[in-house]
Amino acid sequence: MSKTPKSDPAREVNENGSAVAGPETEAAAGQKPQSQPSIRILGQYLKDLSFESPNAPQALAAQQGQPDINIAVNVNAKNLAPTDFEVELHLDAKASSQDKVMFAAELVYAGTFRLENFPQQMLHPAVLIECPRLLFPFARQILAEATRNGGFPPLMLDPIDFAAMYQRRLQQQTAGQA
Numbered sequence: 001m002s003k004t005p006k007s008d009p010a011r012e013v014n015e016n017g018s019a020v021a022g023p024e025t026e027a028a029a030g031q032k033p034q035s036q037p038s039i040r041i042l043g044q045y046l047k048d049l050s051f052e053s054p055n056a057p058q059a060l061a062a063q064q065g066q067p068d069i070n071i072a073v074n075v076n077a078k079n080l081a082p083t084d085f086e087v088e089l090h091l092d093a094k095a096s097s098q099d100k101v102m103f104a105a106e107l108v109y110a111g112t113f114r115l116e117n118f119p120q121q122m123l124h125p126a127v128l129i130e131c132p133r134l135l136f137p138f139a140r141q142i143l144a145e146a147t148r149n150g151g152f153p154p155l156m157l158d159p160i161d162f163a164a165m166y167q168r169r170l171q172q173q174t175a176g177q178a
Contacts, residue, residue, distance in 0.1 A: 035117040039130055044111035051146045052104045059102040060151045067097040073160055075132045085113050087131040089139050093155055105146055109139035129162045
């Protein structure tokens with residue numbers, strides 16, 4: 001009969017058999033356990049919504065071909081407290097056919113977020129990439145319903161690459177400073 005060795009609670013072993021420092025060994029070594037970065041949504045809300053169909057009811061009649069649809073997206077953020085931010089997602093959509101506006105919609109959908117345990121260099125990208133990414137599905141739905149309620153087919157926006165938007169914004173800012 002073989003004896004099973006007692007496990008040492010201060011020493012954990014991973015799948016490879018290597019020792020892993022647990023909270024007890026970190027505390028014994030005088031280190032604080034690392035907290036994971038977290039984003040919490042404190043609230044989200046519709047800040048502004050405008051829908052216009054200046055050429056109704058003619059704009060609602062069957063059109064030849066697809067209308068030209070232009071979409072503009074912008075993200076703004078402001079600091080509310082050391083870890084709290086308000087992030088605004090601006091969506092502007094305009095559909096026109098034969099140089100006549102069929103509809104114009106402007107939406108500002110916002111949220112308040114608490115970002116904790118982020119390294120300082122990662123805070124800015126998290127606010128301007130991850131926060132709008134979390135808001136986008138709700139803003140997309142509101143815009144789709146507004147166009148449908150305006151008598152048009154729902155405008156279903158494609159997913160937005162907020163990381164690429166952030167990179168373009170940084171490049172524009174550095175080009176403007178040069």
